[in-house]
Amino acid sequence: MPHEAAIARFQALLRIPTISRIDESQVQWEHFDSFLTQLQELFPLVHRKLDREIVAGYSLVFRWPGRSSTEPSVLMGHYDVVAATDSGWKHPPFAAELSGKGDDQLIWGRGTIDDKGAVVAILEAIEAQIEAGLQPAQDIYLCFGHDEESNGAGAKAVAELLESRGIRPALVLDEGGAIVEGAFPGVSRPVAVVGVTEKGSTTLRLIIDQQGGHASTPPRLSATARLAKAIVRLNRRQFPASINPVTVDMFRTLGVHSTGFMGFLFRNIRLTKLILLPIFGRQGDESNAMIRTTQAVTMLDAGQAVNALAERATATVNVRIAIGSTVDDAVRHVTRAIRDDTVLVEVVTAGEPSPVSLVSGIAWELVRSTIEKVYPGTIVTPYVQNGATDSRHFTGISRGVYRFTPFELTTEQRETLHAKNERMHVATYLRGIEFYKSLIASL
Structure with a gap:
């Protein structure tokens, strides 16, 4: 059966632990070599009909020539994953096991959602359309990064390569938002x-x-105790909630399809934002992150011996900066929250929010209409992506950069990103392939 073969190919690629790391000396590059070899074997038509380049060591660029090259499109994803061990997983993270039957069947493994699912679904769609004899109207580029989870250098190099060739895509589609239910009150x-x-x-x-x-x-007050006090103070002081034009558009779109008090608040956001923001922020972590800059202490380091006082104590803070704010704003907030002049706040890496892509025109309408075709009855809305994606490197060459993964994901499934028990319904994955097939046929 075609579906069984597609799932088998997905399983084969999920089983390869393409784990990227900040310290590249710790990366097991033989797994990346194995992944590229498997791609050639599993998707022969893609490799026979499309031009392929390897950039920055392991990132991939495919070009599918169309009848014209004036308005090319880019379909993106990354095939590296974050680390995982068997501990705490119901099914081993790199076993790609199946459980359940029918519509309840699940495929388990690191990378199912983030982001091998999208990469392999794109390749399945391209392979099928080549076999069906399709030639796209415009050039289509496939860009698959190998280090998105560490630093995104591969995607950055790919974007620079396309720019050097004068390629300005009309549409760039990368991982990002999904199809969700129950995420918005009243909808x-x-x-x-x-x-x-x-x-x-x-x-x-x-x-x-x-x-x-x-x-x-x-x-x-030792160095570690002083650091602990700083972290507690920082954790108690969230960044202020705010609303930006993209979030206004999102609330208005949802308001048309909302009921009750929340629907009223959504539809009249210009007048009700002071009431809506605190309510929306309490709906959950995802909702809270949509309306403010967030901060999270992710790493701690101190001490050299159990019986010696630490001479240096450090904490790494991951900050996701809201639209309309800046890195400088974040540093000021953190410094004021800590209230301790002995704590140095160092900027390790700085990333400003990305430009806002068009929410009108051919590229946006193509994404919107394809979603509505493949997922009838679904509301399509723009929103601010909370996490960073490789597509941020493409905003300099395209006004149509969108972040959407065509998978229906529950709240519980979304919470497994970068966590234990990452998984997806098999039916969800297969519908994702249909989304890309439909999109490709329209490009």
């Missing part, structure tokens, strides 16, 4: 959230340097 229909911009991704480091000594004679 009963499925909602496809399409990222038209994304928050800036910035890394700060809190540093305390202090006199060390023997742990048997500690000072009243």
Whole structure:
């Protein structure tokens, strides 16, 4: 059966642990070699009919020549994944096991959602359309990054390569929003959230340097205790909630399809935002992140021995900067929240929010209409992508950069991104392939 073969190909690629790391000396590159070899074997028509280049070592660029090259499109994804061990998983993260039957059947594994699912679904769609004899009207580029989870250098190099060749895509579609239910109060229909911009991704480091000594004679406030106080203060002080034009558009779109009090608030957002923002922020972590810059302490480091006071204590803070704000704003907020001049706030990496893509015109309408065709009854709305994607590197060459993964995901499934038990319904994956097939036929 065709569906069984497609799932088998997906399983084969999920089983290859293409884990990217900040320290590239720790990357097991043989797995990336194996992945590229498997792609050639599993998708022979793609490799026979499309031009292929390898950029920055392992990122892939395919070009499918169309009848014209004046308005090319880019379909993107990344095939690297974050690390995972068997601990706590119901099914091993790189076993790609199936469970359940019929519409309840699930495929488990690291990368099912983030982001091998999209990459392999795109390749399945291209392979099928080549076999059907399709020639696209415009050139189509496939760009698959190999280090999105670490630094995105591969995608950056690809974008620079396309720019050097004068290629300015009319449409760029990368991972991002999905089709969700129950995410918005008062909305009963499925909602496809399409990222038209994304928050800036910035890394700060809190540093305390202090006199060390023997742990048997500690000072009243050691470096680690001082750092802990700074973290607690920071955690207590969220960035202020705000509303930007993209979120206004999202609320208005949802308002047309909402009922009750929340529907009234959505539809009249210009007048009701002071009431809506605190209510929306309490709906959950995802909703809260949509209306403010967020901060999360993700790494701690201190000390060299169990009986020695740490002379340096550091905390890494991951900051996702809201549209309309800046890196400088974030540094000021963190500094004021900590209220301790002995804590140095260092900017490790700085990433401003991305430009806002058009929410009108051919590219947007193509994405919207394809969603509505493949997923009838779904509400399509622009939104601000909370996480960073490789597509941020393409905003300099295209006004039509959108972030949408065509998968129906429950709240529980979305919470497995970068966590244990990542999984997707098999039927969801197969419908994703149909989305890309329909989109490709219209490009």
